[in-house]
Amino acid sequence: MSELLGVAVLGAGHMGADHIRRLDRVVSGARVVAVADPDPERARRAVAGIDGVAVRAEVRDALAAPGVEAVLIASPGPAHEEALLAAFERGLPVLCEKPMVPDPAGALRVVEAEARLGRRLAQIGFMRRYDAEYRQLKSLLDEGGLGRPLMLHCVHRNVSSPPGFTSAMLIDSSVSHEIDAARWLLGQELTAVTVLRPRPSAGAPEGLLDPQFVLFETDGGALVDVEVFVNCGFGYQVRCEAVCETGSARIGEEQAVRVTARAADRRAVPQDYLVRFADAYDREVQAWVDATRRGRVTGPSAWDGYAASVVAGAGVRALETGGRVAVDLPRRPALYG
Amino acid sequence: MSELLGVAVLGAGHMGADHIRRLDRVVSGARVVAVADPDPERARRAVAGIDGVAVRAEVRDALAAPGVEAVLIASPGPAHEEALLAAFERGLPVLCEKPMVPDPAGALRVVEAEARLGRRLAQIGFMRRYDAEYRQLKSLLDEGGLGRPLMLHCVHRNVSSPPGFTSAMLIDSSVSHEIDAARWLLGQELTAVTVLRPRPSAGAPEGLLDPQFVLFETDGGALVDVEVFVNCGFGYQVRCEAVCETGSARIGEEQAVRVTARAADRRAVPQDYLVRFADAYDREVQAWVDATRRGRVTGPSAWDGYAASVVAGAGVRALETGGRVAVDLPRRPALYG
Amino acid sequence: MSELLGVAVLGAGHMGADHIRRLDRVVSGARVVAVADPDPERARRAVAGIDGVAVRAEVRDALAAPGVEAVLIASPGPAHEEALLAAFERGLPVLCEKPMVPDPAGALRVVEAEARLGRRLAQIGFMRRYDAEYRQLKSLLDEGGLGRPLMLHCVHRNVSSPPGFTSAMLIDSSVSHEIDAARWLLGQELTAVTVLRPRPSAGAPEGLLDPQFVLFETDGGALVDVEVFVNCGFGYQVRCEAVCETGSARIGEEQAVRVTARAADRRAVPQDYLVRFADAYDREVQAWVDATRRGRVTGPSAWDGYAASVVAGAGVRALETGGRVAVDLPRRPALYG
Amino acid sequence: MSELLGVAVLGAGHMGADHIRRLDRVVSGARVVAVADPDPERARRAVAGIDGVAVRAEVRDALAAPGVEAVLIASPGPAHEEALLAAFERGLPVLCEKPMVPDPAGALRVVEAEARLGRRLAQIGFMRRYDAEYRQLKSLLDEGGLGRPLMLHCVHRNVSSPPGFTSAMLIDSSVSHEIDAARWLLGQELTAVTVLRPRPSAGAPEGLLDPQFVLFETDGGALVDVEVFVNCGFGYQVRCEAVCETGSARIGEEQAVRVTARAADRRAVPQDYLVRFADAYDREVQAWVDATRRGRVTGPSAWDGYAASVVAGAGVRALETGGRVAVDLPRRPALYG
Known part of the structure; x- marks a missing residue:
C-alpha cells in the first residue's frame, strides 16, 4: 500500500498537537491534510514544517x-458531538478522543x-486497549486458563x-x-456503582474529595473496585489485578x-500519562490508520463511548448521594452486536 | 536470666502441638510443665520426649x-472463655490463640x-503483629514520612x-x-462494615459465598478493603498496601x-499460613516468654480480642443483610489506655 | 515533511522481509521501492501487496x-562489504544489519x-542502542549520578x-x-578479552562450547563480563547491570x-529476540528514516561496526587459545570523531 | 529435653557479645556458663544480667x-587454632566462627x-548455610530439576x-x-582462581584494590564468578544466581x-550483614545447640574451614600475581567423607 491517508485533525491544543506530530512522524501511512482550531495561530504552530496542510477555524471547513x-x-469534549455528526454526514471515518460526548444524552x-x-464510522480513543500490558491481560482472560474473572482491583x-478539577471529575474524567x-x-456491562469517600488527603485542594474508592457491579456477577487518587504526589500509576477462579494476573x-x-x-515512577501510555497512543493511531486504509472500522465503538458516559453519570450521582446507584443502559443497537 | 518459665499448654491439637514443639525447641527461656487435653493420648503424643510434663484432662488440673x-x-475457641477466667483467678499470665472468645458477649x-x-494478664495471638513485614509497615506508618494513611487495600x-467452613467464617475467622x-x-477503631459478594467461584464448595469483598470505615476517616478468597486454589497469600497522603507502602x-x-x-507461593507466618509465631511466643519472665504483659490485649469479635460480628450481619452495618463498641476501659 | 523516502532493501530473507513489513506498515516517512534477492520468488513474496516495487536479483540493479x-x-553478512561499497559509490545512505562485515579486514x-x-553514509544495525531500557541505562550513566562505571555484568x-552454530559464533554473532x-x-574501547569455558551443558549440541563466560577489559579500567548461553532452553534473556562507584543499575x-x-x-520470558527487541527495531528504523530525510547520519557508525569485528575476532582467538588476547585497534579516523 | 547445654563463649567482642545475647535470649536449650576474654571488664559487660557465668581471662580456665x-x-581468627585444639583435648563440641584458622598450615x-x-567435634560458622534463601537454593540444586549447575554469578x-582492611582481605575475609x-x-571443590582488578572506585581508601572480580573453576567443570566490592556506599548486598542446564535460580x-x-x-537495602543474616545466625546457633544436645555434630566441618583457607590463600596469590593460580588441596581425610 502506498497512498497516504489524508487526515483532518480537529483541535490543535495539547492533545491535538501531539496527534499531529504522531501522524506526521510516528505513524506509517497517513498525512495531515487539514487542521481546525478556533485559534488559527495555534493551529499553524502545530503544523509548522508540514507541507500542504489546510488550516481552518471551522470544523466544517476543515x-x-x-x-x-x-x-x-x-477538540474539547463539549465540541465532540457536533464534530462527530458532521463527519458522519460526510461519511468520514473518525477517531474521537475520549470522552466521546460528556453528556449521556448527547452521546446517545x-x-x-x-x-x-x-x-x-467512529472509533473512540480509549487508548488503554492498545497498551501492551492491558492487551496481554485481555488475552490471558480471553484464553480462560485462569477461569472466570471474579474481581478487578484497580x-x-x-x-x-x-x-x-472537581470531585465529579475523579469519576467522569479519571475513572x-x-x-x-x-x-x-x-466483556460485561457495569450495572451498579457505589462511591466511598475516605477523609480527603491533605495534599488535595480544598473541597476536592480525593481520594475516592469506587465499586462497580457487573451483569456477569463480577466486582470492580477502583482507587482513584489524583493528588498522590509521587507519580502516575495505573494498576489492575484480575482475580480469577484459579489465579490472578497483575499489570x-x-x-x-x-x-x-x-x-x-x-x-x-512515570510522572505523566503521556509517558506511561506513549506507546499505546502510537499503536492506537497506527491501528486506526491501518484499518481505515483498508476500509474497516475496529476498536472501541460509539456504543462504548456512550456506555462509559452513562456509567460515569451514575457514578457521579453515587458520589453525590453516598448510596448505590443502578446503571440504566438501553438495549444495545444491532450495529454494535 | 536462667530459670525457665514453666508453661501450661491448653489444647494438644494441631496448633497446641505446634506451640509445645516451639516452647521446647525454638523459644529460649521456657519449658512446658503441663498440658491439658480432653484426649490424654493426644496430649501424651504431643509431649513425647519432653521430661516432667503433667498431662491432665481438665484445664483446672493442668x-x-x-x-x-x-x-x-x-484449645478450640468456645473453650477460651472458661480457660481465660481460670487463669485470671490464679493470676497467671496467658497467651491466648485467636479468636479470644468467638462470641462478643463472652469476649466482653x-x-x-x-x-x-x-x-x-492476657496477650491475644494476633501473630501478624510479629511478622517482619507487618512490623516494617507499622514502623513506616508510625514514622509518618508518608503522611496520614487514607486506605488499606488487603x-x-x-x-x-x-x-x-461457612460464609460467615470468611469474616469471623479469616478477615x-x-x-x-x-x-x-x-491506631483507629473500625466503625462500619459492608460486605460485597461477587458471584462465587466455581472452585468454592456449593453454597459458600467465596470470594467476598469487605469494606471497613474507621473513626479516623480511613477506608479498609479486604478481598477474602479462601478457595483460590493456588496458594496462601496475605498482602497489604497502605495508601498514604504522599506515598504507598506494600507488603x-x-x-x-x-x-x-x-x-x-x-x-x-506458600501453600500454608504456617509457612508464611512461621517466623511470626516464633517471635510472638518468644516475645511473650521474654515479657512474662520480666513480669510484664505486652502485645495485643483482651480489648483487642474483644474489638475483633465485635467488628467480625458486625461483618457477619453485613454479609447477611447486604447493607452497611455500624459497629457498636463500648468505651474502652482505662486499663487498655 | 511529506515525500516518502524511497528505500531499496537488500535481502528478502527472515530479517529482510521483516524490515520490508516495517518500512511499509510501521515506520512513518518511507516506502520500499526496490528489493534485491538472489531468489526473486522470495523477494516477490516479501513485497506482496506493496505497489511499485522493483524486484531485482542483483544488488547493483536494485x-x-x-x-x-x-x-x-x-542480506547475509558475507555480502555486506560489496553492498556497502556499492551504496557508497552512489552516495546512498545505508542502514546495514550487523555484523557490518564479519571479517575485520573487510570491515576496515x-x-x-x-x-x-x-x-x-552508514548506520550499523546495533538495535540495542534503540531499546528503551538500554537508553535509560545509557542516560543514567551519562548523567553521572552513580559515579564512574566499574563493571558491567551481562x-x-x-x-x-x-x-x-559454532563455538566461535557465540562470540562473533551473539556477544x-x-x-x-x-x-x-x-564510551570506552575494549582492550583485551579472555574466554572461560565451563563444561558444556547437556542441552548443547555435541561439540558446541556452550555456555561461555567472556571477560573484556577497557581502556578506562572497567571490566565487562558476559555470560553467553545459547541453548538455555527456557527463553531469550538479555540482562545488563552497570556497577558504578556509588550505585548499580540493572536492566x-x-x-x-x-x-x-x-x-x-x-x-x-520472551522466546525470541524479535519479541524482546521488537520496539527497538521499530525505533531504529524510524530514527534512520527520520535522519536520512533530514540529510543526516546518526546512530552507530561504520567505525563501531569495525571495532565490533576486531574485538569479536580477538574473542574468538581467546576462546581457541584459552588465554587473554589483547585487542589491536588502529587509530580512529577523524571522520568518526 | 530439658537440661540446658552449658556453653563457654571465647571472646566477648562484637561477635562474641552478640552470641552471648543469642544463647541467653534467642536460642532454646542452652545457657552461657563461662566466658573468656583478655579484657575481663568487657567479658563482664557482655554477661551482665545472666546468672552464674564464670568470667576468665584464659581460654583453658574458661x-x-x-x-x-x-x-x-x-575470638579473633589468630586465636582459633589454640582454642580448637584445647577444646579437642577436652572432647568438647565446638562452634567456631569463620575463618576457622586464617593460615592454611594452622588449619591443616x-x-x-x-x-x-x-x-x-567442630562446626565452622559459615552461617550462610543456615540462611533461608541459600537453603532454598541448595534444595533446588539438589533436587536436580534445573539440571547440572554450570555457573554461579555472585x-x-x-x-x-x-x-x-587490605586488598587481600577482600579475598580471604569477604570472598x-x-x-x-x-x-x-x-558439592564440588574449587580448583583454580583468577582475580581481575578493575580500576579502583573513587570511594575506596587510597591503595585498596576495590572492587575485585574473582573467578573460580571447579572439579565439576563449573565456573564461579564473584564481584566483591566493599566500599559500594549504598548497602550490604549478597546475591547469587545459579545458572543450570535448563534454568537459573536467583537469591x-x-x-x-x-x-x-x-x-x-x-x-x-540492609546496611549491615547482621541485619541481612540475623535469622541465619539464630538458626545456625540453634541447630548447633540442638545437635550438640543430641550428641551429634552437623554443619560445615573443619575440612570445610580448611578448604576455605586454602582456596582463599590461592586467591590472594592470584590477586598479587595477576594470573591464574591452581588450588592444591590434599586428599580429604575419611572422617570428612
Whole structure:
C-alpha cells in the first residue's frame, strides 16, 4: 500500500498537537491534510514544517478541505458531538478522543446517528486497549486458563489534579478509563456503582474529595473496585489485578531501570500519562490508520463511548448521594452486536 | 536470666502441638510443665520426649500442676472463655490463640474480668503483629514520612477451605486477622462494615459465598478493603498496601528463590499460613516468654480480642443483610489506655 | 515533511522481509521501492501487496532502480562489504544489519572507503542502542549520578542455537551485541578479552562450547563480563547491570503480566529476540528514516561496526587459545570523531 | 529435653557479645556458663544480667569452669587454632566462627588433630548455610530439576570497609563466604582462581584494590564468578544466581516493604550483614545447640574451614600475581567423607 491517508485533525491544543506530530512522524501511512482550531495561530504552530496542510477555524471547513479522507477529533469534549455528526454526514471515518460526548444524552444521539447510517464510522480513543500490558491481560482472560474473572482491583493515581478539577471529575474524567477497561476486559456491562469517600488527603485542594474508592457491579456477577487518587504526589500509576477462579494476573508495575543506590533499590515512577501510555497512543493511531486504509472500522465503538458516559453519570450521582446507584443502559443497537 | 518459665499448654491439637514443639525447641527461656487435653493420648503424643510434663484432662488440673507460671491457650475457641477466667483467678499470665472468645458477649466478660483485676494478664495471638513485614509497615506508618494513611487495600487468600467452613467464617475467622491488623496499623477503631459478594467461584464448595469483598470505615476517616478468597486454589497469600497522603507502602510479595525455567520467571507461593507466618509465631511466643519472665504483659490485649469479635460480628450481619452495618463498641476501659 | 523516502532493501530473507513489513506498515516517512534477492520468488513474496516495487536479483540493479534514495542491507553478512561499497559509490545512505562485515579486514576496507568519502553514509544495525531500557541505562550513566562505571555484568541467553552454530559464533554473532553495547554504554574501547569455558551443558549440541563466560577489559579500567548461553532452553534473556562507584543499575528483567496461579507467581520470558527487541527495531528504523530525510547520519557508525569485528575476532582467538588476547585497534579516523 | 547445654563463649567482642545475647535470649536449650576474654571488664559487660557465668581471662580456665559442655569460639581468627585444639583435648563440641584458622598450615593442623580423634567435634560458622534463601537454593540444586549447575554469578557488597582492611582481605575475609557457599551449593571443590582488578572506585581508601572480580573453576567443570566490592556506599548486598542446564535460580533480592513515594518505587537495602543474616545466625546457633544436645555434630566441618583457607590463600596469590593460580588441596581425610 502506498497512498497516504489524508487526515483532518480537529483541535490543535495539547492533545491535538501531539496527534499531529504522531501522524506526521510516528505513524506509517497517513498525512495531515487539514487542521481546525478556533485559534488559527495555534493551529499553524502545530503544523509548522508540514507541507500542504489546510488550516481552518471551522470544523466544517476543515472537513471540506481537499484530500480529507478521515478525521481525528482532539477538540474539547463539549465540541465532540457536533464534530462527530458532521463527519458522519460526510461519511468520514473518525477517531474521537475520549470522552466521546460528556453528556449521556448527547452521546446517545451520536450512537443513534451512527446506527441510522447502518455502519460504523467512529472509533473512540480509549487508548488503554492498545497498551501492551492491558492487551496481554485481555488475552490471558480471553484464553480462560485462569477461569472466570471474579474481581478487578484497580488503582489510578496522578501526581496532582489540574486547576478546576472537581470531585465529579475523579469519576467522569479519571475513572472513565477504568469503566471502559473493565467493560472490555470482562466483556460485561457495569450495572451498579457505589462511591466511598475516605477523609480527603491533605495534599488535595480544598473541597476536592480525593481520594475516592469506587465499586462497580457487573451483569456477569463480577466486582470492580477502583482507587482513584489524583493528588498522590509521587507519580502516575495505573494498576489492575484480575482475580480469577484459579489465579490472578497483575499489570502496572514500574518498568524502569532498577537502580540500587543510597540505601535503596528503586525504579522510577512515570510522572505523566503521556509517558506511561506513549506507546499505546502510537499503536492506537497506527491501528486506526491501518484499518481505515483498508476500509474497516475496529476498536472501541460509539456504543462504548456512550456506555462509559452513562456509567460515569451514575457514578457521579453515587458520589453525590453516598448510596448505590443502578446503571440504566438501553438495549444495545444491532450495529454494535 | 536462667530459670525457665514453666508453661501450661491448653489444647494438644494441631496448633497446641505446634506451640509445645516451639516452647521446647525454638523459644529460649521456657519449658512446658503441663498440658491439658480432653484426649490424654493426644496430649501424651504431643509431649513425647519432653521430661516432667503433667498431662491432665481438665484445664483446672493442668493450671494447678507444679511449676506452672504461665498459660498458653490453644484449645478450640468456645473453650477460651472458661480457660481465660481460670487463669485470671490464679493470676497467671496467658497467651491466648485467636479468636479470644468467638462470641462478643463472652469476649466482653473476659475484658471485664481483667479490668476488675486492674492489671493485664492476657496477650491475644494476633501473630501478624510479629511478622517482619507487618512490623516494617507499622514502623513506616508510625514514622509518618508518608503522611496520614487514607486506605488499606488487603488481600487474604487460601488454597482451599476446610470442611464445614461457612460464609460467615470468611469474616469471623479469616478477615478477623485483617480486622486486628487494620486497627493496629492505623491506631483507629473500625466503625462500619459492608460486605460485597461477587458471584462465587466455581472452585468454592456449593453454597459458600467465596470470594467476598469487605469494606471497613474507621473513626479516623480511613477506608479498609479486604478481598477474602479462601478457595483460590493456588496458594496462601496475605498482602497489604497502605495508601498514604504522599506515598504507598506494600507488603506480602513472594520472597522465595526466583527461578527462571520453562519460559517463565517465577517465585513459589506458600501453600500454608504456617509457612508464611512461621517466623511470626516464633517471635510472638518468644516475645511473650521474654515479657512474662520480666513480669510484664505486652502485645495485643483482651480489648483487642474483644474489638475483633465485635467488628467480625458486625461483618457477619453485613454479609447477611447486604447493607452497611455500624459497629457498636463500648468505651474502652482505662486499663487498655 | 511529506515525500516518502524511497528505500531499496537488500535481502528478502527472515530479517529482510521483516524490515520490508516495517518500512511499509510501521515506520512513518518511507516506502520500499526496490528489493534485491538472489531468489526473486522470495523477494516477490516479501513485497506482496506493496505497489511499485522493483524486484531485482542483483544488488547493483536494485540500487539503480527508480526512486532509490537509501538502502537497507539485510542480506547475509558475507555480502555486506560489496553492498556497502556499492551504496557508497552512489552516495546512498545505508542502514546495514550487523555484523557490518564479519571479517575485520573487510570491515576496515569499508571504514576506509567511507573515510575517503569524507562523510558518513552508514548506520550499523546495533538495535540495542534503540531499546528503551538500554537508553535509560545509557542516560543514567551519562548523567553521572552513580559515579564512574566499574563493571558491567551481562547475560545473553537464547532458547536454542540454530543448526550449524559454532563455538566461535557465540562470540562473533551473539556477544558482538554486548561488545557494541559495552563500548556505547561506557564510551570506552575494549582492550583485551579472555574466554572461560565451563563444561558444556547437556542441552548443547555435541561439540558446541556452550555456555561461555567472556571477560573484556577497557581502556578506562572497567571490566565487562558476559555470560553467553545459547541453548538455555527456557527463553531469550538479555540482562545488563552497570556497577558504578556509588550505585548499580540493572536492566533486562521480565516485563510481562504477572500471573499468580498453580502455586507460583510468574512472568513469561520472551522466546525470541524479535519479541524482546521488537520496539527497538521499530525505533531504529524510524530514527534512520527520520535522519536520512533530514540529510543526516546518526546512530552507530561504520567505525563501531569495525571495532565490533576486531574485538569479536580477538574473542574468538581467546576462546581457541584459552588465554587473554589483547585487542589491536588502529587509530580512529577523524571522520568518526 | 530439658537440661540446658552449658556453653563457654571465647571472646566477648562484637561477635562474641552478640552470641552471648543469642544463647541467653534467642536460642532454646542452652545457657552461657563461662566466658573468656583478655579484657575481663568487657567479658563482664557482655554477661551482665545472666546468672552464674564464670568470667576468665584464659581460654583453658574458661573451658575448665563448672558446667562447660560445649564451646563457642568468637575470638579473633589468630586465636582459633589454640582454642580448637584445647577444646579437642577436652572432647568438647565446638562452634567456631569463620575463618576457622586464617593460615592454611594452622588449619591443616586442626583438621589433622580432629582426624586423629576419629570423630567430628567442630562446626565452622559459615552461617550462610543456615540462611533461608541459600537453603532454598541448595534444595533446588539438589533436587536436580534445573539440571547440572554450570555457573554461579555472585555479588558481595559492603557499604564501606573497616580501617586497616587490605586488598587481600577482600579475598580471604569477604570472598571466603562465597568460597564456602560455592563448595556447599555445588558439592564440588574449587580448583583454580583468577582475580581481575578493575580500576579502583573513587570511594575506596587510597591503595585498596576495590572492587575485585574473582573467578573460580571447579572439579565439576563449573565456573564461579564473584564481584566483591566493599566500599559500594549504598548497602550490604549478597546475591547469587545459579545458572543450570535448563534454568537459573536467583537469591538476594531486597525483601523490605515496597514504598512508592517521591517519584520512585523502592525497597530498602540492609546496611549491615547482621541485619541481612540475623535469622541465619539464630538458626545456625540453634541447630548447633540442638545437635550438640543430641550428641551429634552437623554443619560445615573443619575440612570445610580448611578448604576455605586454602582456596582463599590461592586467591590472594592470584590477586598479587595477576594470573591464574591452581588450588592444591590434599586428599580429604575419611572422617570428612
